[in-house]
Amino acid sequence: MIRFEGVSKRFAGTGGEALRAIDLDVAAGEIFGVIGASGAGKSTLVRLVNALERPTSGRVLVDGVDVAALDAAGLRGLRRKVGMIFQSFGLHSSLTVADNVGLPLRLAGREARERQERVAVLIDRVGLAVHEAKYPAQLSGGQKQRVGIARALATGPSILLCDEPTSALDPETTRSVLRLLRELNRELGLTIMLITHEMEVVREVCDRVAVIDGGTVVEMGAAADIFLDGQHPATRRLISEAGEGAPAVAPEGMALVRLTRRGAGSAAPIDGAEVLEGRIGRIGGESYSDLVLAVQPSEVERLSSLGRADRI
Amino acid sequence: MFENVDPAEIAQACIDTLVMLGASLALTVLIGIPLGVLLYLTDRRRPLARPWANLAVGTIVNVLRSVPFIILLIVMIPVTVLIVGTSLGVAGAIPPLVVGAAPFYARLVETSLREVDRGTVEATQAMGATTWQLVTRTLLPEARPGLIAGGTVTAIALVSFTAMAGVVGAGGLGDLAIRFGYQRFQTDVMLVTVLLLVVLVQALQWLGDMLVRRTTRR
Ligand SMILES: Nc1ncnc2c1ncn2[C@@H]1O[C@H](COP(=O)(O)OP(=O)(O)O)[C@@H](O)[C@H]1O
Ligand SMILES: [Mg+2]
Numbered sequence: 001m002i003r004f005e006g007v008s009k010r011f012a013g014t015g016g017e018a019l020r021a022i023d024l025d026v027a028a029g030e031i032f033g034v035i036g037a038s039g040a041g042k043s044t045l046v047r048l049v050n051a052l053e054r055p056t057s058g059r060v061l062v063d064g065v066d067v068a069a070l071d072a073a074g075l076r077g078l079r080r081k082v083g084m085i086f087q088s089f090g091l092h093s094s095l096t097v098a099d100n101v102g103l104p105l106r107l108a109g110r111e112a113r114e115r116q117e118r119v120a121v122l123i124d125r126v127g128l129a130v131h132e133a134k135y136p137a138q139l140s141g142g143q144k145q146r147v148g149i150a151r152a153l154a155t156g157p158s159i160l161l162c163d164e165p166t167s168a169l170d171p172e173t174t175r176s177v178l179r180l181l182r183e184l185n186r187e188l189g190l191t192i193m194l195i196t197h198e199m200e201v202v203r204e205v206c207d208r209v210a211v212i213d214g215g216t217v218v219e220m221g222a223a224a225d226i227f228l229d230g231q232h233p234a235t236r237r238l239i240s241e242a243g244e245g246a247p248a249v250a251p252e253g254m255a256l257v258r259l260t261r262r263g264a265g266s267a268a269p270i271d272g273a274e275v276l277e278g279r280i281g282r283i284g285g286e287s288y289s290d291l292v293l294a295v296q297p298s299e300v301e302r303l304s305s306l307g308r309a310d311r312i
Numbered sequence: 313m314f315e316n317v318d319p320a321e322i323a324q325a326c327i328d329t330l331v332m333l334g335a336s337l338a339l340t341v342l343i344g345i346p347l348g349v350l351l352y353l354t355d356r357r358r359p360l361a362r363p364w365a366n367l368a369v370g371t372i373v374n375v376l377r378s379v380p381f382i383i384l385l386i387v388m389i390p391v392t393v394l395i396v397g398t399s400l401g402v403a404g405a406i407p408p409l410v411v412g413a414a415p416f417y418a419r420l421v422e423t424s425l426r427e428v429d430r431g432t433v434e435a436t437q438a439m440g441a442t443t444w445q446l447v448t449r450t451l452l453p454e455a456r457p458g459l460i461a462g463g464t465v466t467a468i469a470l471v472s473f474t475a476m477a478g479v480v481g482a483g484g485l486g487d488l489a490i491r492f493g494y495q496r497f498q499t500d501v502m503l504v505t506v507l508l509l510v511v512l513v514q515a516l517q518w519l520g521d522m523l524v525r526r527t528t529r530r
Contacts, residue, residue, distance in 0.1 A: 050438055072442075076442070077440070078440075079438055082438075083438075084435070086431050087431075088430075089431065090432045090433075090436075091435075092450065093432075094456060094529055103436075103449065104439040104440070108440070151439075
């Protein structure tokens with residue numbers, strides 16, 4: 001559905017390349033995550049899809065069409081087929097919720113009646129029916145992003161681009177927005193490309209994920225594989241950031257091990273180990289446990305037979 | 313105490329000033345907004361980025377802005393005669409007023425447009441908007457409070473310009489103040505005209521502030 005073929009991007013007047021030799025394939029109907037630290041090139045990557053940026057070399061194909069080759073009318077057509085939401089929401093402060101959501105339809109020259117009907121359905125779908133006459137300044141962050149989502153869906157796109165849609169939101173609101181994205185993905189068969197710097201977001205909604213570092217894709221695969229078994233240092237860094245609080249400290253004479261187990265029995269008890277911190281949950285439909293354990297140094301070897309065990 | 317003050321003359325001067333202000337403000341806005349939009353759009357990384365055109369327009373605007381208004385009044389005389397047939401009276405004052413104020417307002421418009429949220433501009437582009445739609449649906453509506461605030465500043469600058477235009481026979485309150493108050497030492501006339509100018513400026517500021525408040529949704 002979205003394909004990057006050897007895409008590089010260099011900004012005029014800057015030294016290095018913001019993106020280098022990117023090859024990616026986003027399948028129809030999946031939620032594809034792109035994760036990386038700040039400045040890694042994530043926004044540039046996603047902006048290539050709706051041609052807010054042009055590649056320096058390589059091609060970006062949407063539904064088999066090279067987006068750089070489109071003329072002005074073709075580009076407008078593409079952008080109605082590809083919705084986008086932003087970290088800072090990008091709402092019109094001078095328009096009500098309803099007018100914000102209806103704006104893409106107005107720009108596309110749709111009739112007032114059709115606009116009203118469509119806007120009512122969309123606002124209802126994102127749960128903002130009682131707020132439709134308010135202005136963005138009167139809404140919470142989560143509500144603003146819901147307006148952004150409704151607006152992005154107004155022209156019935158098949159692709160939704162999300163550039164850090166939850167980075168300005170608290171954890172609880174983040175979860176509710178991600179849940180909405182997941183629902184829309186299922187209901188509408190919407191293909192979603194989601195940019196984030198938080199592993200937690202990948203864990204919650206992504207089917208597949210690419211890890212980007214210094215302008216290149218360093219690792220790519222199923223979200224569960226990357227989250228539970230990512231190998232690249234950049235990936236490990238992003239995963240460890242997902243842990244909370246200060247690092248665990250081993251009791252005197254004990255070894256500290258991080259044990260990640262997947263699949264059935266991943267939460268089974270472990271003899272002789274003290275659990276210092278950890279998380280048990282599901283990712284991409286697979287159950288897992290990710291624990292930091294204190295064990296006798298002689299026991300470390302045995303843990304490796306249970307899952308991925310790293311001494312820390 | 314106000315023996316020199318002729319109410320009829322004052323009334324006429326008030327009307328002249330208001331007509332000069334109204335006409336020149338309308339034309340200033342009519343020219344300043346497109347000019348400000350042009351400066352914004354042709355700047356680097358903007359939708360119609362044209363560095364040379366931007367530099368050319370920007371330089372003309374800066375040159376006009378740096379000429380003191382009193383000089384502009386004089387050097388404009390031939391052009392004014394060409395446009396309105398006379399360099400005197402209310403009509404003769406309007407071309408130099410507009411040439412003096414439009415570049416000033418254009419810069420204020422440009423500044424207001426730059427302050428429009430980047431994300432909102434980007435979102436509009438991502439919706440498939442044409443450049444025209446970007447201007448009319450996003451830039452101007454989102455910048456409206458700033459455009460009005462800039463219009464207020466410009467209107468007040470125009471009040472003092474009209475007073476200066478009085479020097480070259482434009483009529484209005486400034487003319488009255490100079491001819492009677494200054495040249496004939498009729499301090500009372502001077503006082504009344506200055507007072508009326510103060511009232512006018514206050515009224516403009518109040519009106520502008522009210523409109524800004526009403527259009528701000530932040
Ligand atoms: N318009 C631009 N002009 C020049 N450099 C840019 C521009 N946009 C992004 N960059 C540079 O490209 C790199 C990647 O930026 P970005 O894609 O925004 O990263 P991320 O979204 O991952 O934080 C950064 O080094 C940034 O400074
Ligand atoms: Mg970014």
